[in-house]
Amino acid sequence: MAITGNFADFPLPELLQFLAQGKKSGVLYINVSSNTNDNKKEQVYYIWLHQGRVIAAADRLDKQGLTLMIDERGWISERVISRVTQISSNFINKPLGLVLKSQGLLQPEQIKLLFHNQILKPICNLFQRQDGLFQFNQVETLPLPLLEMTGLSMSATEVTLTSLRLVRDWSALAKKFPKPTSSLSSVSGKQPQIQLNAQEWQVWEFVNGNISLKDIACQIGIPIETVQQIAYRLIVIGLIEENSQVTPAASFTSPVPEDEVLESNMKPSISKSFLTNFVGFMRNKA
Numbered sequence: 001m002a003i004t005g006n007f008a009d010f011p012l013p014e015l016l017q018f019l020a021q022g023k024k025s026g027v028l029y030i031n032v033s034s035n036t037n038d039n040k041k042e043q044v045y046y047i048w049l050h051q052g053r054v055i056a057a058a059d060r061l062d063k064q065g066l067t068l069m070i071d072e073r074g075w076i077s078e079r080v081i082s083r084v085t086q087i088s089s090n091f092i093n094k095p096l097g098l099v100l101k102s103q104g105l106l107q108p109e110q111i112k113l114l115f116h117n118q119i120l121k122p123i124c125n126l127f128q129r130q131d132g133l134f135q136f137n138q139v140e141t142l143p144l145p146l147l148e149m150t151g152l153s154m155s156a157t158e159v160t161l162t163s164l165r166l167v168r169d170w171s172a173l174a175k176k177f178p179k180p181t182s183s184l185s186s187v188s189g190k191q192p193q194i195q196l197n198a199q200e201w202q203v204w205e206f207v208n209g210n211i212s213l214k215d216i217a218c219q220i221g222i223p224i225e226t227v228q229q230i231a232y233r234l235i236v237i238g239l240i241e242e243n244s245q246v247t248p249a250a251s252f253t254s255p256v257p258e259d260e261v262l263e264s265n266m267k268p269s270i271s272k273s274f275l276t277n278f279v280g281f282m283r284n285k286a
Contacts, residue, residue, distance in 0.1 A: 007132040011173060012123070013160050013236045015134065016054075020156035021238070023052035026138040032129050045122060048145050054159045056148040057119045063147040066096055069114060076105050085147075095149030115152040123159060124166040127173065157194065157237050164233045165197065170225075177228040178242040180214040184231055185243055192239050203230045204239075212246050 005015075012030070019028070028047040033040050048056040058065035064078075071078045084103055085091045091099045097114065100106040126132060154162070167173070178184070184207045196204060199222065206216045213231060217224040234240045 002138070003134075003136040005134060007130055007134070007172070010134075011176060012126055012129075012132065012134070013164060013173070015136070016123075016156040016160045017236055017238060019049055019136065020052045020160070024136070024138055025050050025052075025140065025142040026136055027142075029135045029137070030126060031133045032126070032131055045126065047119075047123070048142070048148070049156060050142055050144070050153070052157075053153045053155050054119055055153045056145050056150075057122055058145075058148050059122070063145070066114065066118065066148050066150065069118060070100075070106075075110060076100065080105070091146070094146065095144075095151040096147050097150035097152070101151070111150050111152060115150045115154075118148075118150065119154070119159065120163050120166065124163040127163060127167055128169045128171075130172040161194065161233055161237050164229075164236070167229075170229060173232065176232060178213060178231050178235065179244070180217075180224050180228070181212050181246075183209050183212055183243045183246045184216075184234075184240045185209040187238060187241055194237065194239075196234075199226070200230055200234065203227060203234070207234075207240050209243050210246060 003015075015028075026049060028049065030045040030047070032043050032045075034043055043059065046058050046061065047054060056066075067078055067081050070076050070081065081096075081100070084099065084105070085096070088099055088103065094102075097106060097111045101108070101111060170177075184203075186207050192204070199220075202220050203216060206219065211219070213227050214224050217227045220227070231240065231242070235242060
């Protein structure tokens, strides 16, 4: 099954969350255009997912993306990498990053940096684009792109949340922000399992449907735009949903103590509003 569309109708963060929730396997093709010296040039990115986890990404299909990334940093030359993959019996069914690590050529921190620059940074940049076209080809048995794999992987939900934290230009996503007068409610009524940062926990403490985003901003002491960005992140990954009106409350509900939050092991679920938007999107594509 192939899913096709564009970022204007179906933003990339929401698409990745859909693939994560469905534990999809396949290759996501993304096409964006760039203007260089008045010439319009297309750029294609490839993101590999296995059971809802992002395992590799590249802007080429010659299986040299990760090798060139390592060589450009001066860590290992292309010639040495090629030689290792030829003589190493471990390479038959192992990611390139793990093969090089097993030979003592890469350290764990280097592999983490490669994963960040191969996956998180490019996806963050793509989140800031409005002109992207995408196609996801689902494959039941995905041939693993071993030469492009560091050996690390991350759920598409975690990739989405982490990459959204890196966004600096929110203009492509601002129209998706909840309104300042809206309140927020938990989708499942449970505490999140996914790790949140300090400001996200602060906003989460007011997720009770009783207080508007602008009042949350006043309570926490941060700009309303920052609260909207945080709320959008938590909405996309299925933790909360927007309420167009603040629910009247007889008394203010105290925030959940942080130690209780950290002890919770409940998993987030996809929001009803996200499912409604996606069903409408797919009907329009039919």
